[in-house]
Amino acid sequence: MAEFDITSKTRDGMGPHGTQVGLLRVLGPAHVWALGVGIVLVGEYMGWNFAVGKGGAYAALIACWLAGILYTCVAMIDSEVTSTVAAAGGQYTQAKHIVGPLMAFNVGLYLVFAYTMLEAANAITAGYLISQVAALTGYEGELNQKPFIVLSILFLAWLNYRGVLATLTFNLVITAIAFTAIIILFLSTSGVLGGSMMQHKALFEGAAALPYGWIGVLAAMHFGLWYYLGIEGTTQAAEEVRSPARALPFGTLAGIMTLLIAATLTWYICTGLIPWEFLGDGTNGSVAPLFDAARLTGSQPLVVLLGVGTLFATLASANGCINDASRAWFSLGRDKYLPGWFGAVHPKYRTPYRSIVFLVPIALAFALGAPLDQVITFSILSGLLGYTFMPINMILFRRKWPMDSIKRGYEHPFHPLPSIVLLTLCAVTFFAVFLGYGTQLVAMIVFYIVASLWFHFWRYRFVARAAQFTMPWPRPKGY
Amino acid sequence: MSFWNLMEYAAWGLSAVFGLYIVIDWLKTDATYDEEVLTSSREGELEAMVEERHG
Numbered sequence: 024m025a026e027f028d029i030t031s032k033t034r035d036g037m038g039p040h041g042t043q044v045g046l047l048r049v050l051g052p053a054h055v056w057a058l059g060v061g062i063v064l065v066g067e068y069m070g071w072n073f074a075v076g077k078g079g080a081y082a083a084l085i086a087c088w089l090a091g092i093l094y095t096c097v098a099m100i101d102s103e104v105t106s107t108v109a110a111a112g113g114q115y116t117q118a119k120h121i122v123g124p125l126m127a128f129n130v131g132l133y134l135v136f137a138y139t140m141l142e143a144a145n146a147i148t149a150g151y152l153i154s155q156v157a158a159l160t161g162y163e164g165e166l167n168q169k170p171f172i173v174l175s176i177l178f179l180a181w182l183n184y185r186g187v188l189a190t191l192t193f194n195l196v197i198t199a200i201a202f203t204a205i206i207i208l209f210l211s212t213s214g215v216l217g218g219s220m221m222q223h224k225a226l227f228e229g230a231a232a233l234p235y236g237w238i239g240v241l242a243a244m245h246f247g248l249w250y251y252l253g254i255e256g257t258t259q260a261a262e263e264v265r266s267p268a269r270a271l272p273f274g275t276l277a278g279i280m281t282l283l284i285a286a287t288l289t290w291y292i293c294t295g296l297i298p299w300e301f302l303g304d305g306t307n308g309s310v311a312p313l314f315d316a317a318r319l320t321g322s323q324p325l326v327v328l329l330g331v332g333t334l335f336a337t338l339a340s341a342n343g344c345i346n347d348a349s350r351a352w353f354s355l356g357r358d359k360y361l362p363g364w365f366g367a368v369h370p371k372y373r374t375p376y377r378s379i380v381f382l383v384p385i386a387l388a389f390a391l392g393a394p395l396d397q398v399i400t401f402s403i404l405s406g407l408l409g410y411t412f413m414p415i416n417m418i419l420f421r422r423k424w425p426m427d428s429i430k431r432g433y434e435h436p437f438h439p440l441p442s443i444v445l446l447t448l449c450a451v452t453f454f455a456v457f458l459g460y461g462t463q464l465v466a467m468i469v470f471y472i473v474a475s476l477w478f479h480f481w482r483y484r485f486v487a488r489a490a491q492f493t494m495p496w497p498r499p500k501g502y
Numbered sequence: 503m504s505f506w507n508l509m510e511y512a513a514w515g516l517s518a519v520f521g522l523y524i525v526i527d528w529l530k531t532d533a534t535y536d537e538e539v540l541t542s543s544r545e546g547e548l549e550a551m552v553e554e555r556h557g
Binding site for chain 2: 370
């Protein structure tokens with residue numbers, strides 16, 4: 024039996040629309056920061072270095088900062104729209120209110136795929152890292168990675184199932200440790216504390232810094248996204264923060280600032296210690312460059328710290344992905360874009376429990392059965408489609424609801440410049456992706472076209488058309 | 503049996519515990535509560551409450 028009266032009107036998360044059990048509003052700006060940075064920071068620990076392989080050290084730095092501009096635009100746009108549309112689902116809910124149902128359905132799918140694939144990729148990485156720890160501690164056999172992959176997913180799913188506060192507090196702690204590890208490595212190697220170990224001058228000699236010229240910079244853009252991919256996930260916490268107007272912009276903008284610092288420090292440390300040919304080969308060369316940089320220092324405490332940092336960053340990312348994918352899936356179910364059964368909230372833990380449970384076998388199937396590079400490519404491409412939607416969404420938002428028509432928690436400056444910059448950088452990145460992963464890009468677009476046709480001709484008849492728009496907004500301008 | 507072999511079994515065991523916890527609680531919750539209550543969540547409740555207070 025229930026331990027409390029779940030129909031009580033005094034409980035938070037319940038209100039005039041008839042919600043008897045809603046998501047729990049318990050989070051603050053630090054949790055929003057932990058969600059955004061937690062998902063992304065693994066990209067600093069591994070993955071970004073493929074950009075060095077594509078174009079050399081300077082290409083990776085240019086890609087890092089160009090992608091930094093792209094994601095600063097994403098963070099500003101998201102902060103404004105989400106502090107106004109403060110509901111779970113993030114960009115899906117934004118699209119539903121601002122663009123229309125078909126766009127919303129597609130954006131919802133982008134989100135679920137991007138996060139579920141990234142979760143699977145993180146679980147694969149966690150299994151690999153544990154096998155490396157076994158090898159480093161003298162284990163001579165070949166460790167079976169599967170139980171550790173499965174454990175990573177099930178433990179984090181259990182945590183998410185039990186409640187959002189514990190989930191994101193856990194993320195806050197492990198993300199803070201992983202970020203601090205990067206700062207300590209920088210202080211220890213750059214000459215701030217003790218002598219400098221940096222060899223930039225020697226390692227950048229001749230063509231090493233930009234071996235393939237400007238085409239290499241373009242090719243590096245694809246992997247430049249890794250430094251920041253996922254910061255937009257902060258919006259999924261919108262329905263669970265105590266003060267959306269304050270916590271979402273604060274947490275998101277603090278998050279992108281943290282990542283800009285972490286990305287630049289990571290590039291500086293790794294390119295100053297590791298030759299670019301080894302650093303740029305993320306498969307057979309430097310799989311975890313920050314960890315490799317720590318090993319090159321010869322300091323055992325730094326090796327342990329960066330090893331722990333790598334594992335924590337991986338788990339924080341998987342944890343945030345479960346949180347975000349389940350909120351997006353839950354929102355699609357709540358609006359009947361998918362079966363309404365998924366729109367259930369746990370009466371005790373106040374989490375979207377059925378969505379969390381449903382996505383577990385899907386993540387396990389990808390983690391145990393699909394190659395890592397394909398999983399990551401599908402995740403990035405889904406994310407990129409989402410970023411392309413954002414500037415269009417922002418321009419329509421300002422046009423339909425001008426500044427004085429709705430109260431916004433945050434108003435981003437220089438509109439429409441960030442939207443135009445974001446759209447331009449998305450176009451450049453699509454071209455870069457097409458050069459390297461043209462087949463996957465076309466396959467993915469075909470998949471979303473088929474899904475859109477299914478939604479338009481079949482699923483839309485089940486959508487509760489009036490009930491899905493519950494924000495007390497004025498009519499859009501011109502309607 | 504080496505330490506890492508034991509860790510493999512421990513990981514399988516813990517995975518089973520977490521998985522079973524989730525599935526048992528899920529089935530228990532679905533059986534205990536009315537579907538209408540479980541799926542009663544609507545977006546925009548906070549905004550609606552603020553609107554009511556000011557309206």
